Amino acid sequence: MQLRINSANNTNFVSVVTTCPVCGKAGSLIQIKNIADCRLVTLEGAVYYTGQRCCPNHECNAHIFFTKGSDDSLTLYPKLRIDFNSENIPSKIRSTFEEAVICHAERCYAASAIMVRRTLEELCQDKACSGKNLFNRIEELKSSVVLPTELFAALHELRVLGNDAAHIESKDFDNIGEEEVSIAIEITKEILKSVYQMESLVNRLKSLKKT
Missing domain, CATH: 1.20.120 (Four Helix Bundle (Hemerythrin (Met), subunit A))
Incomplete structure (x- = not known):
């Protein structure tokens, strides 16, 4: 797959609402100041945005990378995991x-x-x-x-x-x-x-x- 890559301006800001893969809290991830999203276009015309965000939970503040497609498909790194309460487990x-x-x-x-x-x-x-x-x-x-x-x-x-x-x-x-x-x-x-x-x-x- 070949891509054309352009820096996105503020009008192309992508809203990323998901569960934080680190702390498990849900919310709208916060854009990192002075780091623009990138707009990726395949030769077939599919559009993706990729960028960096922070968890909105100030106790977590995890640094998260994302790719979001025009069909709202979302990939995160670190990867989103199934929630698991480990309390009292050996x-x-x-x-x-x-x-x-x-x-x-x-x-x-x-x-x-x-x-x-x-x-x-x-x-x-x-x-x-x-x-x-x-x-x-x-x-x-x-x-x-x-x-x-x-x-x-x-x-x-x-x-x-x-x-x-x-x-x-x-x-x-x-x-x-x-x-x-x-x-x-x-x-x-x-x-x-x-x-x-x-x-x-x-x-x-x-x-x-x-x-």
Whole structure:
């Protein structure tokens, strides 16, 4: 793709309203003083704008690069990630799951699915489940944590997804793409919330009761 590049003047200022990929707050990103946007035109006539912005949250103030198309398509760097509350989650599990989220943001979906499966391995290890394989360890996990039946079933679906991502001969999932991995990450968030965060949330609510 060949481009013609022109500096944009103030009349071509591009509004970039999105979620900050660093702090997670939504808003209109702030243009950096004296740094103009660039207008890019392909030989096919498609128009894009690229430039730099700051997060409007003064506690964050992240420096963000963007490309925005005339069809309102938006690409950010750092990449926008799925929101994840890491409170009370053990550091090894948090680090592994954060890597799954980063891989997803970078569109490395097979790698993300593998790291979701690794997150389950870390969870089972944290709860001292010692079965000979992940299937057995997940079954053993049922006696260690309290989860809805649906989430225990989901643990095995996540295990299979991770297996398919790692082994080319597996055929349970026809595709390891954005939709499959997005759902896997959302389910994993709910599992981690139930195991590590729910008790804390309930205790916080109880602490607000009148004595």
